[in-house]
Amino acid sequence: MLACIFTLVYASSARAQITDATQVFDRGTQALHQGAYSEAITIFGKADSLGFESPGLYYNRAVAFYRLDQIGQSIRYLRRARALDGDDPRIQHSLSIVSARIEDKYSELPAPIWKRLQRIAVESIGVNTMIALGVGFYLAMIFLIIMRIRRASEGPWQRRLKYFCTLNAFLFLFGGFSSSVWPAYPDESVVVTAELLVREQPDSDASISDRIHEGLVVSLLTRVGDWVLIQLPNGAQGWITGDGLGAI
Amino acid sequence: MKSLSFSASSEALLGLGLALVLFATGEVAAQEVKVSASISDSTIGTEEALMYTITIEGVTTGATQMPTAPEGDGLELLKSSPNTQSSVSILNGAVTQSFSYSWTYRPEREGTARLGSTTVRVGNKAYRTNEITVHVVPQSERPKRRVQSSQRRFDPFSSLFRAPSPETTPEIRRVRENDIFIRAIPNRTKVVQNEQVIIEYQLFFREGIQLRQSRLTDSWDAEGFWREELEVETRPIPEIVVENGLRYNKIILKRAAVFPTYVGNLSVDPLRIESEALLPSLSNDPFQLLFSMRNRFQPVKLVSPSIRVESSPLPDPAPDSFSGAVGTYEFSTRIDRTSILVGESIQFTVTISGAGNLATLDAPGFSPPAAFELYEPRVSLNLNRNGRMLSGTKSFTYVLVARTNGNFEIPPVEFTSYNPRSKKYVSNRSDPVTVTVTGTATTPASVVATTNGLPVDDVAAPFSQAGDWTRLNPVPYHTMAWPYAALIFPLLILGFVFGIQRYQNKLAGDITFARNRRAHPLAKKNLKKALVLMKKAETIHFFAELERAILGFIGDRLNVSERGLTRNQLDDSLRRADVPESLRTGLKELLNICDRGRFAPGEIGSGKLESAYEDASALIVALGASLDGNS
Incomplete structure (x- = not known):
């Protein structure tokens, strides 16, 4: 009873917050259509305090930044939108358009095969769906086993269905939980300032190994004080100060 | 005033000869006072005379005082009073007058001779001329002059009707290095990369020299430089200048701006010109001058010195917005x-x-x-x-x-x-x-859309719907409890169902187990019935039910048919089941009471019913415990 009350209160509270977030989205989109890009960005930012996110919110925010010629921020929010809805062709298209304006052209270090498979699964299904499917197949498997216990015998189709559910339950639960523990995309950030100096050591006097520019997506490996060890798309590593990075 | 047509370009240089013929004796126009001293030649023979001339330009009549001849070192002044000459020129409406004073000197010895400076007063201002050095060489090293006998009368027509003889033909004077030359003047030779350098090519030729058919013999090149030609006067007026005591006409041939595109020592090629020069004749015969003019033109090749420019790199660090522009902008x-x-x-x-x-x-x-x-x-x-x-x-x-x-x-x-x-x-x-x-932010016509409606060169239009809302920064699934609960709870259900099924299977397949499991409930049921009968004071039925409860319990627990057993057989069965003697004795006594109650109820008091019921209940519990402990 208490759990039901708690669930009802929680659900109604979340519904109210989603309504507020939708209103924020609508106002920001209206400002975007009117060309008030800075205002639109400010309005979209209010959704952060509500604690909700959506692909449309991030996408429109990215468009506003793009119109203000802030390529780094635009890529940041387009990547967030893609993480929420990787199938939307508008997000994919816009990301390719904005990415074409990145000054740095690095060859991409190929990811391991299992990582690529994981990314395909995560982008096409999503972690939530994977876990939901896994739990569903798991319950079906349990049900079929109970049926087997109660009836003492099972037909061939029942047996095949049980194996099918068992296999899928294992695959989806393993995929979902492993993607939760080890995300498909590591801790990535995008360069949001015009240029960042990559140094060989976390020291402002250390020699400069590279210069990276706005829009480049880098992987964060370690933090030491204000310094961040990053990995470039080509696998090279170096230290930068974290001021010019925007977390994806 | 005569006109001069002259161009710095190669095509214009072809007309240089003709133009210079017209201007070989031209005067110089000058607005400011200009005083210069010159000599007729920087090298003379021991038997030749030297003409020293002071020229004052840009003055009016009466403004100048007659200067005095300078002292000579190794040169003797023949006559102290100078030959004077004045000229007037009009250029672009401006009238310029010049005066010249000439003295004749004779060398006293071979070697280097000098003419000292002298002072020229123009109005209230005094001008000082430069000292001039003259080289006196043996007369044999000088070109021969026509031998003109003082006894022979001058015949102006002799050259027309008489073949020339070695004695009467003057040696043609060759063009010397200092008669015509080109000077290349850069405005600077040490620059930074891409800095502008102006190079001016000036043609100097002695007064009286005529040039014709002048042309560039080679393309002027400046490798390592970006070149831009600058305009020079297309109709130049030769400027008379004095260089090393000699009077020259000076014309600017070419002016170019060059920009070094590399760092290092770079060189600009010389400017090369071929021309034909006519020097003033040494003969006084006017007819010979007239008819031998063509033969006296000499081919000359003029080469300017090459120019070396040292180009240094631009200083570091250059600002990010610097793209190589050097100059004043x-x-x-x-x-x-x-x-x-x-x-x-x-x-x-x-x-x-x-x-x-x-x-x-x-x-x-x-x-x-x-x-x-x-x-x-x-x-x-x-x-x-x-x-x-x-x-x-x-x-x-x-x-x-x-x-x-x-x-x-x-x-x-x-x-x-x-x-x-x-x-x-x-x-x-x-x-x-x-x-x-x-205005309305519509897709411009120039933007081409793809087949799926997305613009080719722009981002897609904003979303009109937010899409599915999710929690920001969701807690990872592996740190939440419900996924584990969702997995464990069905497993518990499965285990429970499995246990139930197994229990049921055992009840169905094992009679001993089933009777054993049924013993207690059945006994309790019978005791309950007995209690009801006790309350109704139905003594016979009470004791019968009590006996059924005890014997039924024992039969179920020992899996024997209790109804066919004698009391001794029952006792033996209990003894084999290791039931203690005290319990067996108690059981016998209770069964005796039950028999008496059933068959002689009058002997049983009402208080005996309750004590029998309690004894039976205690006995069933004690027997159950004893049998459980043994099993």
């Missing part, structure tokens, strides 16, 4: 309007003017907001080649087409150049401009 931007409709265009012009290599100047970095479609700039270059430096204006006009409405800031444009004079980088930055775009 001014920078400005202009926008044609600041309020437009969607789809209309604005023109944003960046103008750079000044002295430097404008031709190779790149457009400064310009990144308008993405709301504008940016086209390649239209470049306009206007060079001023008339001055002594190459200067001009270069403008870059950008056309921006508004794609959507709103207020946009055209960002500042920064242009940085290196000023070689101040040796500093100079950065100019324009002010940002706000452009207001109104």
